[in-house]
Amino acid sequence: MTFQFNFAIEEHLENELTPPGVAAVTVGSSKKLSVSKSQKEKQKDLAPAPTWEPKSVGNAASCQHTDNLCSATDSSRLLEPHEKQCCLRVAKEHVMPTDVKKVLENKVIDAVPGLQNVSLSVVKTALLKESCSGENIVSKSFSCHSDLITGVYEGGLKIWECTYDLLAYFTKAKVKFAGKKVLDLGCGSGLLGITAFKRGAKEVHFQDYNGMVIDEVTLPNVVANCTLEGEENDVKEPDVKRGRNSRVAEELCKCRFFSGEWSEFCNLVLSSEELFVKYDLILTSETIYNPDYYSTLHQTFLRLLGKNGRVLLASKAHYFGVGGGVHLFQKFVEERDVFETRTLEIIDEGLKRFLIELTFKFPN
Numbered sequence: 001m002t003f004q005f006n007f008a009i010e011e012h013l014e015n016e017l018t019p020p021g022v023a024a025v026t027v028g029s030s031k032k033l034s035v036s037k038s039q040k041e042k043q044k045d046l047a048p049a050p051t052w053e054p055k056s057v058g059n060a061a062s063c064q065h066t067d068n069l070c071s072a073t074d075s076s077r078l079l080e081p082h083e084k085q086c087c088l089r090v091a092k093e094h095v096m097p098t099d100v101k102k103v104l105e106n107k108v109i110d111a112v113p114g115l116q117n118v119s120l121s122v123v124k125t126a127l128l129k130e131s132c133s134g135e136n137i138v139s140k141s142f143s144c145h146s147d148l149i150t151g152v153y154e155g156g157l158k159i160w161e162c163t164y165d166l167l168a169y170f171t172k173a174k175v176k177f178a179g180k181k182v183l184d185l186g187c188g189s190g191l192l193g194i195t196a197f198k199r200g201a202k203e204v205h206f207q208d209y210n211g212m213v214i215d216e217v218t219l220p221n222v223v224a225n226c227t228l229e230g231e232e233n234d235v236k237e238p239d240v241k242r243g244r245n246s247r248v249a250e251e252l253c254k255c256r257f258f259s260g261e262w263s264e265f266c267n268l269v270l271s272s273e274e275l276f277v278k279y280d281l282i283l284t285s286e287t288i289y290n291p292d293y294y295s296t297l298h299q300t301f302l303r304l305l306g307k308n309g310r311v312l313l314a315s316k317a318h319y320f321g322v323g324g325g326v327h328l329f330q331k332f333v334e335e336r337d338v339f340e341t342r343t344l345e346i347i348d349e350g351l352k353r354f355l356i357e358l359t360f361k362f363p364n
């Protein structure tokens with residue numbers, strides 16, 4: 001296991017935050033941190049080296065080769081006592097500001113094939129500078145050398161590679177979104193939901209564990225993809241501009257944003273409308289890494305998926321360090337006997353990855 005920290009940060013921050021025994025190395029234009037040799041050797045014992053080898057998944061994903069996952073016990077050593085208990089993060093709906101352009105203030109836009117995405121390194125640097133405000137997930141993740149801290153930060157400030165697998169599948173399999181109600185579950189950057197939205201979904205809901213991810217990444221990404229297109233032909237006439245702005249606002253009303261733990265999120269959405277219409281499609285990428293969450297995740301599908309709906313799930317075969325993976329999850333689902341699982345695709349290059357569909361076994 002290569003134990004690298006993927007955040008690009010400014011040098012002065014790095015000096016302040018580099019824990020003892022950790023060496024900073026420069027890779028290309030971004031700084032990466034690696035743990036001291038003895039820690040690295042320990043990690044080697046935990047995971048077979050070849051499975052951690054970098055792989056290429058196209059331009060956009062090429063900088064995100066490795067996942068640094070630490071188990072609950074590993075990460076809890078670095079947490080405050082109150083954070084060590086597994087807490088149910090309360091769910092909350094995040095409302096789109098009236099002036100949508102405000103969401104993009106201080107954001108730098110990166111190119112992801114066919115989509116806009118705020119630069120995650122810029123977001124992380126800004127969050128680090130804000131030091132202790134908010135959830136402080138970036139500095140905690142930094143201290144843990146991990147892309148995940150169980151119950152504190154669940155990885156939404158990175159685009160995980162299975163997102164790209166699912167995006168490619170949408171095109172290859174001509175997945176239909178028109179008129180559908182879609183949930184991007186564990187959305188992080190929200191690229192799956194954004195694609196569904198751009199391809200005609202009737203309504204798209206985005207959920208992430210961390211409110212900060214929704215505010216700093218998901219919302220800006222939705223706005224960027226809704227408003228930036230055709231910006232270069234920007235019109236000067238106020239009437240035309242007003243018309244277009246109201247059309248954008250109308251479009252954005254089709255999106256809703258939620259943070260919080262899955263069972264709390266279910267309670268919130270189910271009670272948010274008198275007659276909640278369940279989702280036709282639940283899209284979810286890299287959300288089955290932790291077996292402790294399987295029961296809640298299964299319940300979420302059960303409670304929120306329409307009877308003829310389907311879940312499209314993308315995952316690595318196995319997540320070293322946390323223990324989850326496709327076979328374990330499929331076994332869990334089979335034992336519950338509620339959903340049928342079908343393997344749609346196996347991507348067998350670099351880290352083995354799977355695309356899976358879940359549908360109700362007995363829709364009636």
Ligand SMILES: C[S@@+](CC[C@H](N)C(=O)[O-])C[C@H]1O[C@@H](n2cnc3c(N)ncnc32)[C@H](O)[C@@H]1O
Binds near residue numbers: 186189262296
């Ligand atoms: C590894 S990240 C993947 C992010 C994104 N789907 C991607 O592929 O880039 C896992 C996501 O699942 C969500 N998540 C994981 N466990 C969760 C839980 N127990 N409750 C709520 N959200 C959870 C996190 O918010 C996070 O965004």
